Amino acid sequence: MQIWAIRHPVTLWNLENRSQGQAINEPGLAPQGIIQAQKIAHYLRDLHVLGIWSSTLLRARQLALTIYNQHRSTVQIYWEDDLREITHGQADGLLV
Numbered sequence: 001m002q003i004w005a006i007r008h009p010v011t012l013w014n015l016e017n018r019s020q021g022q023a024i025n026e027p028g029l030a031p032q033g034i035i036q037a038q039k040i041a042h043y044l045r046d047l048h049v050l051g052i053w054s055s056t057l058l059r060a061r062q063l064a065l066t067i068y069n070q071h072r073s074t075v076q077i078y079w080e081d082d083l084r085e086i087t088h089g090q091a092d093g094l095l096v
Contacts, residue, residue: 001050008059009036019096020059021088028058037066045070052076055083 010033013020020026029037040063049071054064056079064077 004044006040006063008057008063009033009040011059013093017096019088019091019094020057020085021092022057022084022086023092025093026058029062033059034062034066037063041067041070049075051078053078053080053083055079055085056081057084 008029010030011020012027012030012033014033015030044067049067052064052067052075054060054077060083061079068075068077
């Protein structure tokens, strides 16, 4: 058995140099991030995935759901607040 840790793809805020943290108004993955998520899911398509554990933040949920769509009949997603990125406090969402 293998455990894979996959970071979310590029987000709109990555492109804007914004601090992401735990901002609830984050816009999620950039168009190229969606393509990256699809490539990750495609790469994993032939693996026997037992489960997907994901942060509840939008960018991570988007990746988890993209992977899930490749393995729909055989996998469950576990949404975990404890996997969220650390908060940057008042800097969440601000330009850095």
